[in-house]
Structures are given as C-alpha cells and as structure tokens.
Amino acid sequence: MGRNRIIFWFSLDVFQTKQHCQPISSTKKSSREIQLNFNIMDIYRIDVSCKYITRDLGSKISDKFVDKNKKCSASSLTKDLNKKIQNSLSKREVNLYFLNLNKSISFDPFNNDKDFDMFNDLKLGGLWKPKLDPGKECNLDNIDHVVFVVPYSHSRYDNLKLFLINMHSYLQKYQYPFSYKILVVEQVDMESKFNKGRLINSAVKYIIDSRENADCIVIHDVDLVPSNDGNKLGESGDYRCRKMPWHLSRKVFNIKTNQERLYNQFLTGGILSLRLEHFIKVNGFSNEYFGWGAEDDDFQVRMFNQKLCIMRPELREQPSFKMLPHESSKASNTRFSYLSNALNRYEQDGLSNIDNLVEIKSIDQFKAFTYLKVKVKK
Numbered sequence: 001m002g003r004n005r006i007i008f009w010f011s012l013d014v015f016q017t018k019q020h021c022q023p024i025s026s027t028k029k030s031s032r033e034i035q036l037n038f039n040i041m042d043i044y045r046i047d048v049s050c051k052y053i054t055r056d057l058g059s060k061i062s063d064k065f066v067d068k069n070k071k072c073s074a075s076s077l078t079k080d081l082n083k084k085i086q087n088s089l090s091k092r093e094v095n096l097y098f099l100n101l102n103k104s105i106s107f108d109p110f111n112n113d114k115d116f117d118m119f120n121d122l123k124l125g126g127l128w129k130p131k132l133d134p135g136k137e138c139n140l141d142n143i144d145h146v147v148f149v150v151p152y153s154h155s156r157y158d159n160l161k162l163f164l165i166n167m168h169s170y171l172q173k174y175q176y177p178f179s180y181k182i183l184v185v186e187q188v189d190m191e192s193k194f195n196k197g198r199l200i201n202s203a204v205k206y207i208i209d210s211r212e213n214a215d216c217i218v219i220h221d222v223d224l225v226p227s228n229d230g231n232k233l234g235e236s237g238d239y240r241c242r243k244m245p246w247h248l249s250r251k252v253f254n255i256k257t258n259q260e261r262l263y264n265q266f267l268t269g270g271i272l273s274l275r276l277e278h279f280i281k282v283n284g285f286s287n288e289y290f291g292w293g294a295e296d297d298d299f300q301v302r303m304f305n306q307k308l309c310i311m312r313p314e315l316r317e318q319p320s321f322k323m324l325p326h327e328s329s330k331a332s333n334t335r336f337s338y339l340s341n342a343l344n345r346y347e348q349d350g351l352s353n354i355d356n357l358v359e360i361k362s363i364d365q366f367k368a369f370t371y372l373k374v375k376v377k378k
Helices: 040-050 080-086 152-174 196-209 276-281 295-305 335-339 353-356
Strands: 006-010 015-019 033-036 145-152 181-187 216-220 225-228 249-256 259-262 271-275 322-323 359-363 370-376
Touching: 033 040, 033 152, 145 152, 152 181, 152 225, 181 196, 196 276, 196 295, 196 353, 196 359, 196 370, 216 276, 271 276, 295 335
Parallel strands: 145 181, 145 216, 181 370, 249 322
Antiparallel strands: 006 015, 006 033, 216 271, 225 322, 249 259, 359 370
16 A cells, blocks of 8 residues: 554553554564554544534535535535524424433334334334425425434344434434434344444445435444433534534443443444445445454544544533443454454445345334344355
C-alpha cells in the first residue's frame, strides 16, 4: 500500500499507536496488539475534520450526499427543517416517553395476539409512518425512511421484549418523527459461533433485494434503549439520516453494573446510523468474525478508508442510552488477526459475497418487527 505499518494498542478506554517495522507474526506481542496497513494520520485527519463540520450538517459536507428529492430529510439543506416537519404533522396528543424495564411484562414478540397502545398504528412487520396533513411541505415521500437492523440470538429474548416496547414507544413520540421499520435478524443454527457481520449483511441484502425504500439503516444492539429522559435527548437521541455516519452510543448507563461508561472516541459499535449508499460503498461488514469482538472495528476502518466522517452528537451530562442486563459474550481469540488484514480483503469480503456464506431460512412478519432467520455456513 506504500504506507507506514502501524500497530494499534487497544484498551478499554485508551487508544494508543506505535510504529513497528516487523510483521506481527514474527514477534511475541500481546494478542491485544494488531497491525494495519493504514496510516494512522489518515484516521486523525478524518476524525479532526469531523469536528469542523457545522452542527446542522451544512455546507462543509459534500452536497453529493444530499437527496434533493427528500427535502424534509435531516440530511437535506432545507432551512427550518424541524419547524416545517412539526407544521406538517396532523394534530396528535403529546405523550411522554418512559423507559419500561419490566422484563416479566406479558408480551411475546413472536405472538401477534397481545396488543399494546404503541403497536396500534403499526403496519405488519414493524412499519410505522407519521400522520402528516395533506398539502403541507413535508409528506411521506420526502421525509426520512429508516430501517433498524437488530442482530439477535435467542439468549437475548428478554432484551428483545424490552427493546421493541421501548423503541416503538420512543420513536412514535419523537418530536420530529420519521418513517421507520424494525428488522430483527437471528442466527438460528448455532453450530457455528455467532457472526454479527454476516447477520447485518444478510439483513441489508434483504433490504436491497426487497426494494425497501430505505434512506438510512441504523445498526442497533438489542440491549440498548433510550434513557428515561428520552424526550429531552435532542440530537443525542436523534435517529434521523445524516449525510455522514452518525454514532449515537458513545456514552451509556449499564443497568447491571449501575455505572455509566464513556467509550473511546473511535468506537462505532452499539448504535450506528448510516446511509444505505455508504454501507454499499464500504462493502458492508466483514464476514470473517466469529464470536464477540472487532467486527465493528473492522467496519470503522472500512469507513475511514472511504473517507467517511463518523459524526457524533455532543456528549450530555447524563447518558442518552441504557444497556439492558445480559450475559457477557466470550471474546474471539482470532479477532485481531483478522483485523490486522482488514484493508487487504475488504473489497472481496462483505456484502458482495454474503450469498455464498448464509442461507435464509425464513422471513416472518410480526406486529412489532420483521423477522429474518439466517443459517450461517461454516
């Protein structure tokens, strides 16, 4: 690649770099050191440039990422956008969002018999559209349509219940609403270890093949939900499309440990919104990461390599999201060896070859979500 070879030192809260001139395989280094064919200054330049982009995502981002047909998108250049959206809304009762943490609540996501108030306006498959007055500037054709992609395993059943209840409640009460759908994708044959990247790629391939009119996708962990003061989150809880990737979950409150956590500035896991065209541009996620860890880091390197600026809302005093209790996953021992070659294989490894690596077992439409069951091939 003609660039300096870099070792990234990963720790929980520290991101350090060190020059090294020998291949990693020839040295006895910690398994937490990896080597990338990527100049660290590229990352610094892109990350620093993000800080100079105006809060309203204005002229400093290329206009080629603006969909001029979507004049009521949060990524548009429309002035007073939020005011125009609110003026276009049909009169609705203003209800506040309250976090529901009752995992014993009588609700089976895989059974359509149980009704909840926040499900009344849903279309089958977890699709919701705001009610807009005809003749106003903003209509269903020119507002954002967002698809939430939620990787899932059956061990997170209680998380899924609370995720669906809270997300539908929050999104329908958001002050600047948009059209959305929730797509849950599960790995059903666990003879292979959990592969988050293949699940996400399978879901996005389904979105593309089904011609879903998605402006953006939000890759969302099933154990993260908006905090109890969701009505005051502002842009910190704004899932609408941006011109560049939009990472929302840098600061979270862990309910199990009763502690808040501020992750390092390069993290992109948890909750990441990005335009569908950007996901395609980087060839999606790598398909090679089995077990927990590093697939998000690999995806981040792909975005940096394509000069995509990862933006984040300003940090609030209180975390914007809460992490639901769950059993921790075991980290993969091979994750850093794959990450060390991230840029060598990204053009062949990802969305482009996902059809050869998975089998779609079924697609079901439940009231609160669309359910994609995927078998991951060894």
